[in-house]
Amino acid sequence: MATxxxxxxxxxxxxxxxxxxxxxxxxxxxxxxxxxxxxxxxPLFITKPSLIAAGLVDLIESGxxxxxxxxxxxxxxxxxxxxxxxxxxxxxxxxRRVRIGYALDPLMTVFYASPLVALAPLLVIFFGVxxxxxxxxxxxxxxxxxxxxxxxxxxAVDHLLVNVVRSLGGGERDVYLKILLPSVLPYTIAGAxxxxxxxxxxxxxxxxxxxxxxxxHAITRFxxxxxxxxxxxxxxxxxxxxxxxxxxxxxxxxxxFPWRFGQ
Amino acid sequence: xxxxxxxxxxxxxxxxxxxxxxSRQRIESIALGTAAIVLLLLIWELVPHFLPIKQxxxxxxxxxxxxxxxxxEMFATGSIWxxxxxxxxxxxxxxxxxxxxxxxxxxxxxxxxxxxxxLDPFVTAFNATPRLVFLPLLMxxxxxxxxxxIAIVFLGAVFPLLINTHEGVRNADKVLINVVxxxxxxxxxxxRLVVLPNSLPFIVVGLRLAIGRAILGVVVAEFFGxxxxxxxxxxxxxxxxxxxxxFAGLIIFxxxxxxxxxxxxxxxxxxxRWRPQRAANE
Amino acid sequence: MxxxxxxxxxxxxxxxxxxxxxxxxxxxxxxxxxxxxxxxVGPSGCGKSTFLNVxxxxxxxxxxxxxxxGNRITGPGSDRAMVFQEFGLLPWRTVQHNIELGLExxxxxxxxxxxxxxRLIGLVGLTGFEGHYPHELSGGMKQRVGLARALATDPxxxxxxxxxxxxxxxxxxxxxxxxxxxxxxxxxxxxxxxxQIDEAIYLSDRVMVMSKRPGRAKKAFTIALPRPRxxxxxxxxxFNELKLEIWNALKDEIAV
Numbered sequence: 086m087a088t089x090x091x092x093x094x095x096x097x098x099x100x101x102x103x104x105x106x107x108x109x110x111x112x113x114x115x116x117x118x119x120x121x122x123x124x125x126x127x128p129l130f131i132t133k134p135s136l137i138a139a140g141l142v143d144l145i146e147s148g149x150x151x152x153x154x155x156x157x158x159x160x161x162x163x164x165x166x167x168x169x170x171x172x173x174x175x176x177x178x179x180x181r182r183v184r185i186g187y188a189l190d191p192l193m194t195v196f197y198a199s200p201l202v203a204l205a206p207l208l209v210i211f212f213g214v215x216x217x218x219x220x221x222x223x224x225x226x227x228x229x230x231x232x233x234x235x236x237x238x239x240x241a242v243d244h245l246l247v248n249v250v251r252s253l254g255g256g257e258r259d260v261y262l263k264i265l266l267p268s269v270l271p272y273t274i275a276g277a278x279x280x281x282x283x284x285x286x287x288x289x290x291x292x293x294x295x296x297x298x299x300x301x302h303a304i305t306r307f308x309x310x311x312x313x314x315x316x317x318x319x320x321x322x323x324x325x326x327x328x329x330x331x332x333x334x335x336x337x338x339x340x341x342f343p344w345r346f347g348q
Numbered sequence: 349x350x351x352x353x354x355x356x357x358x359x360x361x362x363x364x365x366x367x368x369x370x371s372r373q374r375i376e377s378i379a380l381g382t383a384a385i386v387l388l389l390l391i392w393e394l395v396p397h398f399l400p401i402k403q404x405x406x407x408x409x410x411x412x413x414x415x416x417x418x419x420x421e422m423f424a425t426g427s428i429w430x431x432x433x434x435x436x437x438x439x440x441x442x443x444x445x446x447x448x449x450x451x452x453x454x455x456x457x458x459x460x461x462x463x464x465x466x467l468d469p470f471v472t473a474f475n476a477t478p479r480l481v482f483l484p485l486l487m488x489x490x491x492x493x494x495x496x497x498i499a500i501v502f503l504g505a506v507f508p509l510l511i512n513t514h515e516g517v518r519n520a521d522k523v524l525i526n527v528v529x530x531x532x533x534x535x536x537x538x539x540r541l542v543v544l545p546n547s548l549p550f551i552v553v554g555l556r557l558a559i560g561r562a563i564l565g566v567v568v569a570e571f572f573g574x575x576x577x578x579x580x581x582x583x584x585x586x587x588x589x590x591x592x593x594x595f596a597g598l599i600i601f602x603x604x605x606x607x608x609x610x611x612x613x614x615x616x617x618x619x620x621r622w623r624p625q626r627a628a629n630e
Numbered sequence: 631m632x633x634x635x636x637x638x639x640x641x642x643x644x645x646x647x648x649x650x651x652x653x654x655x656x657x658x659x660x661x662x663x664x665x666x667x668x669x670x671v672g673p674s675g676c677g678k679s680t681f682l683n684v685x686x687x688x689x690x691x692x693x694x695x696x697x698x699x700g701n702r703i704t705g706p707g708s709d710r711a712m713v714f715q716e717f718g719l720l721p722w723r724t725v726q727h728n729i730e731l732g733l734e735x736x737x738x739x740x741x742x743x744x745x746x747x748x749r750l751i752g753l754v755g756l757t758g759f760e761g762h763y764p765h766e767l768s769g770g771m772k773q774r775v776g777l778a779r780a781l782a783t784d785p786x787x788x789x790x791x792x793x794x795x796x797x798x799x800x801x802x803x804x805x806x807x808x809x810x811x812x813x814x815x816x817x818x819x820x821x822x823x824x825x826q827i828d829e830a831i832y833l834s835d836r837v838m839v840m841s842k843r844p845g846r847a848k849k850a851f852t853i854a855l856p857r858p859r860x861x862x863x864x865x866x867x868x869f870n871e872l873k874l875e876i877w878n879a880l881k882d883e884i885a886v
Contacts, residue, residue: 105465113470130489184380191381192388198560198609199602200567203579206586207594286478286568293483293572301481308484316485324477331476527718530686531732531783532706541731545722622722622763 132314137321140314149303150322157299160216161288164223168280172228173273176235177265186236197229205290219291219299226287227280231273238272239265271342278334285327410591418592419599428578432600435566435577438494442501443562449502450509450558451551457510458517458543475507479561480568487573497569497577504561512554516547549620556612563605633661634819635685635787640694642680654680655691656844662819669822669830669837671876673884677845678823682789685821686712698787708736711780712789715796717772719764725775726751726760732783750778753812770801777809781816788818792825803861806832810859827876831869832859837876842883849879 114134121133144150179186179193205222212218246264255263292301300319307316389412396411422428457464457471479500490496520543528541570579578597585593640658643651654677662668670678683689685696687706696703698710711732719728726747733743751757754774764772773793780788794802806829813820824830830837834853841848853872855863863869 102465102468105462106469109466110469184376187377187380188384190377192384195385195602195606198605199598200564200605201598202564202571203567203582203598203601204594206571206583207591210586210589282476282478286480286564289478289480290568290571293480304481304484308488311488313488316488320481320485323481324473327477328473332472521718523714523716523718524720526688527712527714527720528731528735529688530706530710530712531735532708533735537735542720545720622765 128313129311130313132317136314137317140312141318141322144315144318150319153298153300153303153319154322154326157288157292157301160219160223160291161284163216164220164287165227165277165280165284167220167224168227168231168284169273169277171224172231172276173235173269176232176237177239177261177269179232180236180239181261181265186240193229193232197233201225202286202290205287205294209291209294214291214294214296219288219296222291223284223287226283230276230279230283234272234276234279235269238269241272242268271338274334274338274341278331278338281330281334282327285323289323410595414592415595415599419596422593422596428600431576431578431581434494435570435579438497438501438569438577439562439566441494442498442565443505443558445498445502446505446509446558446562447555450506450554451513454510454513454551454554455517455539455543455547457514458547464514471507471510474503475511479503479565483569483573492573492575496573497566500569501562501565504565505558508557508561509551509554512550512557513547516550517543519550520546549616549623552612552616552619556609556616559608559612560605563601567601634664634666634699635660635662635821636697637661637681637685638694638697640681640684640691640696642677642684642689642691653844655684656846658694658845658847660838660847662821665817665819666836667813667820667822667834669824669834670840671824671827671830671837671880672840672845673842673880674825676840676842676883678840679791681845682712682791682821682823685787686710686789708732708783709785710787710789711783711785712791713773713776713780713793715792717764717769717776717796719772719775719779721764724761724763725756725767728764728775729778729782731779736783746782747778750781753781753815754778755808768801769797770805773797773805774808777812781812781818786819788813788816788820790820790822792823794829795825802829807861809833814858827873827880828864831855831872831876832864837872839876839879840883848883851876851879 118134126133141150175189179189202222204225208221208225209218212221242265247260250260250264288299289301292299293305296302300323304316304319304323307313307319393411393413396409457467482503483496483500486496486499490499524542524546525538528538533541566577567579570577571583574580578600582594582597585591585597637658637660640655641653642655643653645651658677658681660668660681670681672678680689684691685698685703687703687710690704720731723731726744729747729750730743733746738746747760751760754777756771756774756778759767759771764775767775773796776793794805797805810833822830822833827837831853837851837853839848839851840846851872855868855872
């Protein structure tokens with residue numbers, strides 16, 4: 086029935102999902118912009134894509150956006166780094182030494198399942214609203230995915246490999262360095278995907294509590310003065326960052342460890 | 349001279365063992381787990397007796413016995429029920445709305461590839477973003493009160509439900525669909541006989557995740573944008589250095605979360621009897 | 631007298647996205663007599679499963695038609711049932727409830743369903759396993775359930791798509807003998823698709839060789855071996871002659 090397909094329809098055919106998705110997003114923003122031809126526009130409650138874009142440009146040019154992002158980024162990365170450096174070894178030991186695993190598992194499960202955010206007020210009051218407080222909150226939220234994933238990664242290791250190292254005269258340290266550490270790498274990256282989201286929550290919680298700078302604080306700041314367009318601009322920025330981090334890690338997982346995706 | 353290392357048997361103790369050793373492991377794991385928790389509580393309780401605590405820190409420091417005393421008091425005097433009720437209401441309504449919206453939408457997305465491709469960017473975006481970032485906006489629109497709380501709970505809970513339902517529907521075995529069709533099944537029969545039973549385990553996992561996120565939503569919403577609820581009580585207690593109440597509140601939230609996800613897990617196990625053993629996913 | 635199943639000039643192409651159309655069936659013609667056991671053998675990808683799905687009614691040909699008892703096939707119907715290579719049992723249903731599936735869809739009353747299922751469970755030799763779940767069964771047992779399920783709605787035609795391919799060789803031999811026993815009792819017309827020439831000869835009244843893709847009916851062979859078939863027949867000269875004849879017709883179609 087179809088004659089020779091054109092180049093465009095071939096492209097659309099191959100990338101059908103991306104085209105549909107992109108079209109849907111474009112349609113959404115177009116509709117959002119256009120709806121105010123029929124619906125009254127109250128700048129105190131709502132805004133339009135054009136105004137958001139203008140506000141965003143403004144924030145970028147004045148340097149405010151980057152300043153706030155930079156302030157938020159420090160506790161974010163610091164807390165994440167600490168979470169990896171502490172969480173992964175703890176998880177690995179839990180996985181490797183069965184009895185330690187038995188002992189710590191219930192404890193860790195309770196911590197992971199609890200809304201630890203609930204302790205944030207305490208942490209903020211104790212450590213202050215600046216860098217230390219935010220970093221501790223981020224750490225406490227981000228550390229558990231790493232612990233559990235490292236533990237699962239170690240438990241999933243083929244014992245045969247460990248026996249091979251042992252039979253060649255390797256000691257416990259060699260087992261950790263040559264087998265366990267490389268094996269937990271994919272699990273750690275998967276854990277990072279989860280931890281990143283929780284770390285973001287940590288930063289926002291810390292900043293909503295009366296920080297004076299940071300992207301979270303920017304959002305509340307603009308909300309207070311009803312600068313809805315800039316508020317949306319900041320929210321969208323956070324969304325883009327969250328998506329980039331999460332999907333970026335997912336992409337890294339797929340490329341680096343393609344065999345893991347039968348699950 | 350290095351000692352002869354024994355072959356790696358310790359790890360293998362947990363896999364493929366005889367029933368007798370398996371139940372010994374269970375006892376061991378429960379015993380060690382409990383012991384660890386008890387030990388931790390004990391050390392915490394005894395710290396002030398052994399370490400000098402600076403005057404400033406004394407304000408923040410509390411011990412398990414005082415926390416449990418406070419908990420007990422909260423329940424005994426009944427002062428807990430009003431705020432807890434408010435929090436529970438927000439949780440329940442938000443979760444119910446999330447189920448009502450997430451399940452049908454997940455089914456739709458599973459059946460229609462076009463719809464799925466179009467909505468995928470939005471679902472991915474909202475799922476990756478911490479819902480907390482919308483709280484100031486929601487407060488702007490809905491005010492400080494029940495509705496912004498419910499909205500945050502809803503936003504947190506709806507995506508795991510939607511995504512997992514979608515996964516369950518999409519996952520339906522094509523062979524089975526053909527089998528049922530070959531007996532003359534209508535589309536509705538196909539959904540009833542194949543898609544729904546197949547999706548159930550996925551939906552249950554989604555529910556488990558949604559509960560965790562819903563509780564998180566209540567907590568953060570009450571910290572920043574509410575007038576009453578358990579979270580509000582906790583924030584006020586924190587600012588007046590009433591640390592016991594903060595921990596007590598955490599215990600209550602954590603306890604509720606654990607009980608509910610535990611119940612869902614139980615239900616999960618019962619409805620999964622027909623499955624060959626599979627690994628759980630997060 | 632007109633054949634019971636008649637396929638006339640059936641053409642079918644698949645159009646996968648992003649690739650060119652694939653011709654699966656090309657002017658496929660076949661006649662099947664009532665009560666006959668006909669096997670179709672052909673190289674991989676020649677379209678034999680596709681044809682079976684056309685007879686089943688799940689696939690529509692681009693042109694041409696298939697008639698059963700003079701009626702054109704336009705969709706699935708209770709006069710035909712299929713036994714699938716991958717078994718296709720609903721994992722969340724017990725053996726009994728799996729067998730009752732077709733009856734449920736026909737809205738048969740539950741007492742009747744139970745009675746029919748019980749009889750078939752006895753027929754396929756699974757008494758005692760009514761309450762088991764598929765994952766607790768071996769491959770051979772699963773396929774017995776598949777067979778029972780197909781027989782439950784009392785179809786006139788049984789379509790079997792390489793039903794024993796997923797079984798190990800010994801189970802396969804056993805199941806072939808079982809199938810013949812059950813067929814003797816059930817007396818259905820059977821269209822059986824397979825790769826294996828031995829299997830085709832042992833089971834069938836006639837064997838049809840299909841060409842490679844796009845599939846045409848190449849040549850039909852009558853199997854003049856006495857019934858009931860005995861295992862020993864597999865080592866007779868007559869059997870081997872037939873095997874050689876069929877192999878010669880088939881080997882040109884197989885690409886290496």
